[in-house]
Amino acid sequence: MKIAVCIKQVVTREWQLRVNDSKTWIRDQDASFELNEPDAYALEEALRLKEKHSGEVVVCSAGPARASSVLREALARGADRAIHVEADALASADAFAVADALAAALRDEKFDLVLTGLQSDDQGFGQVGVVLAEKLGMPHATIIMEVKAEEGGLRVKRELEGGWFQWMTLPLPALLTIQSGINQLRYATLKGIMAAKKKEIRKVTPSAAASPAQKMLAIHFPEKGKKTQMLPGSPAEAAKALVQKLREDARVIQ
Amino acid sequence: MILVVAEQREGKLNRASWEAIAAAQHAGGPVKIAVLGSAVDAVASELAAAEAAEVIVVDAPALEQYTSDGHVMTLAALIAEEQPSQVFLPHTYQTRDFAPALAARLQRALITDVTALKAPRGAMVFVRPVFQGKMSAEVTAEGPSPHFVTCQIGAFRADAAKRGSAPASVRKAAIDVDASKIRQKPEAPFKEAKQAVDLSQAERIVAVGRGIKAQEHLEVAEQLAQALGAEIAASRPICDAGWLPMDRQIGSSGQTVAPKLYLALGISGAIQHLVGMKGARTIVAINKDPEAPIFEIADYGIEGDLFEVVPALIAELKK
Ligand SMILES: Cc1cc2nc3c(=O)[nH]c(=O)nc-3n(C[C@H](O)[C@H](O)[C@H](O)COP(=O)(O)OP(=O)(O)OC[C@H]3O[C@@H](n4cnc5c(N)ncnc54)[C@H](O)[C@@H]3O)c2cc1C
Ligand SMILES: Nc1ncnc2c1ncn2[C@@H]1O[C@H](COP(=O)(O)O)[C@@H](O)[C@H]1O
Numbered sequence: 372m373k374i375a376v377c378i379k380q381v382v383t384r385e386w387q388l389r390v391n392d393s394k395t396w397i398r399d400q401d402a403s404f405e406l407n408e409p410d411a412y413a414l415e416e417a418l419r420l421k422e423k424h425s426g427e428v429v430v431c432s433a434g435p436a437r438a439s440s441v442l443r444e445a446l447a448r449g450a451d452r453a454i455h456v457e458a459d460a461l462a463s464a465d466a467f468a469v470a471d472a473l474a475a476a477l478r479d480e481k482f483d484l485v486l487t488g489l490q491s492d493d494q495g496f497g498q499v500g501v502v503l504a505e506k507l508g509m510p511h512a513t514i515i516m517e518v519k520a521e522e523g524g525l526r527v528k529r530e531l532e533g534g535w536f537q538w539m540t541l542p543l544p545a546l547l548t549i550q551s552g553i554n555q556l557r558y559a560t561l562k563g564i565m566a567a568k569k570k571e572i573r574k575v576t577p578s579a580a581a582s583p584a585q586k587m588l589a590i591h592f593p594e595k596g597k598k599t600q601m602l603p604g605s606p607a608e609a610a611k612a613l614v615q616k617l618r619e620d621a622r623v624i625q
Numbered sequence: 626m627i628l629v630v631a632e633q634r635e636g637k638l639n640r641a642s643w644e645a646i647a648a649a650q651h652a653g654g655p656v657k658i659a660v661l662g663s664a665v666d667a668v669a670s671e672l673a674a675a676e677a678a679e680v681i682v683v684d685a686p687a688l689e690q691y692t693s694d695g696h697v698m699t700l701a702a703l704i705a706e707e708q709p710s711q712v713f714l715p716h717t718y719q720t721r722d723f724a725p726a727l728a729a730r731l732q733r734a735l736i737t738d739v740t741a742l743k744a745p746r747g748a749m750v751f752v753r754p755v756f757q758g759k760m761s762a763e764v765t766a767e768g769p770s771p772h773f774v775t776c777q778i779g780a781f782r783a784d785a786a787k788r789g790s791a792p793a794s795v796r797k798a799a800i801d802v803d804a805s806k807i808r809q810k811p812e813a814p815f816k817e818a819k820q821a822v823d824l825s826q827a828e829r830i831v832a833v834g835r836g837i838k839a840q841e842h843l844e845v846a847e848q849l850a851q852a853l854g855a856e857i858a859a860s861r862p863i864c865d866a867g868w869l870p871m872d873r874q875i876g877s878s879g880q881t882v883a884p885k886l887y888l889a890l891g892i893s894g895a896i897q898h899l900v901g902m903k904g905a906r907t908i909v910a911i912n913k914d915p916e917a918p919i920f921e922i923a924d925y926g927i928e929g930d931l932f933e934v935v936p937a938l939i940a941e942l943k944k
Contacts, residue, residue: 492757494755501724513693514721533877582767584766584767595920600926606934621886623886623907
């Protein structure tokens with residue numbers, strides 16, 4: 372099975388978010404970056420499918436030069452080769468622009484299966500995978516928690532709300548958006564890291580950007596709605612105040 | 626006209642549909658409501674209570690079970706007929722599954738997970754979370770209409786949806802849904818083997834998030850739970866990692882709880898977590914990040930390292 376996995380580089384959760392001067396995106400020059408969480412699960416699922424059914428796993432990321440580090444990491448975990456659609460504007464691009472860039476890079480390779488994460492930790496569109504499926508003319512299924520390759524197609528388990536699930540089948544080629552927790556992740560070994568150095572990262576330049584479907588005017592920290600009573604002081608002081616509040620004001624403990 | 630796409634499963638309306646209706650009414654102008662399925666008359670008459678120009682039903686055997694292809698095909702045809710200026714949907718898992726494909730097929734903008742509308746009568750500005758709710762973005766939709774908008778669950782109040790003085794008229798749209806073009810073949814929804822714990826009845830819950838860092842640290846949370854007489858629960862990443870069983874997960878894909886006390890340890894407060902616990906009477910958050918969104922819904926907050934605060938709490942409770 373020839374599998375593509377779309378992976379995005381995002382700022383790490385620990386990084387203190389800072390807004391840029393025009394207040395339209397973050398100032399990430401000094402940020403640390405990591406692989407978008409569900410995309411790590413998508414990659415793992417692709418590697419497992421390859422181990423079972425043989426084939427090839429190709430990772431693809433659309434982003435500025437720094438995005439090559441997540442591609443390198445994916446290669447170290449076992450991906451066979453990588454495609455980097457490189458452009459600075461892709462760091463904060465709209466979902467349609469990203470899907471266009473990915474579709475152009477993947478279309479001619481005729482993948483059997485394309486995997487994406489279900490959502491990015493930064494933009495959180497929840498769109499790129501499904502839009503990409505439409506652009507590639509593939510059927511898709513989202514929020515996937517299990518994948519079985521069967522004669523002529525796939526049988527996949529979709530997560531529904533509130534603890535419900537549903538199996539569905541769909542023909543190949545297809546695109547799936549993968550939910551976190553579908554499998555247990557593996558990490559790169561030293562051997563993998565060494566092997567990754569010899570693997571190919573092919574760079575492609577996106578063609579003229581499609582007109583954005585959504586325009587970012589500003590980002591800001593949300594205004595605080597409900598008034599939270601913050602309990603100050605040392606841990607012991609805060610703990611004491613909290614227990615008193617819970618006993619005497621909220622009356623939720625004895 | 627704004628077209629709202631309501632959601633039903635097995636003839637039962639998803640409550641979040643009313644939130645999308647409220648948002649569309651708030652945006653101004655006439656509203657029409659569409660519902661897709663098979664034998665959904667009861668849902669249609671329920672929706673007809675809304676103040677709306679009309680309720681449009683697309684009833685076809687091929688739509689009995691939800692599929693992405695079925696929805697995209699049907700709504701593309703309906704939108705071509707109705708020419709709405711905008712299409713509003715609730716940001717459910719089902720909407721996530723088909724709306725991006727529909728917008729891409731029609732080459733129209735889609736703004737997802739919207740929490741607020743600004744200047745509803747001028748050029749509309751949409752507010753949506755970015756960075757897992759740690760920040761908000763203000764965005765506009767570009768290009769020709771209709772623009773698609775999905776409303777975050779809980780952001781607009783269902784009970785704010787205006788009801789009409791008389792029921793809206795219900796019309797069946799004559800749209801052919803070609804079953805042979807549906808590539809996904811769904812099976813019946815199911816729940817995983819019996820849940821061992823029912824947290825919905827718990828009076829007190831101590832919930833741990835990724836701030837707990839390692840499985841062996843769960844013990845300190847368990848000690849706190851014991852001191853409080855509380856059940857232990859978790860955010861999704863903790864269950865994904867296998868540190869606690871899935872049936873202890875709180876949130877949109879886990880359990881929904883409404884205890885007297887919900888104490889969140891090292892949980893950031895992403896919307897998918899909040900929808901499962903914001904009905905708690907008293908919410909306490911302990912987090913080292915003062916900007917964590919969990920503090921927006923907490924009654925009491927302690928900014929600090931849980932590994933220092935929790936032992937102090939346990940000691941205090943034992944006094
Ligand atoms: C379709 C979908 C469904 C989902 N369903 C669910 C669901 O049902 N339930 C759910 O929970 N999530 C769900 N999620 C995931 C959700 O979006 C978040 O990713 C998740 O809730 C984050 O978990 P967290 O708060 O534990 O981790 P993080 O967001 O990483 O937050 C960890 C927090 O711990 C704090 N912290 C770190 N160290 C310390 C310390 N020493 N002391 C105190 N605080 C500390 C940090 O400041 C941070 O705020 C879903 C996502 C999607 C897209
Ligand atoms: N710039 C990108 N490069 C590669 N894959 C991406 C990119 N942006 C989004 N994706 C993929 O699309 C998924 C959904 O992203 P989003 O629509 O931004 O929430 C992610 O989990 C990734 O798998």
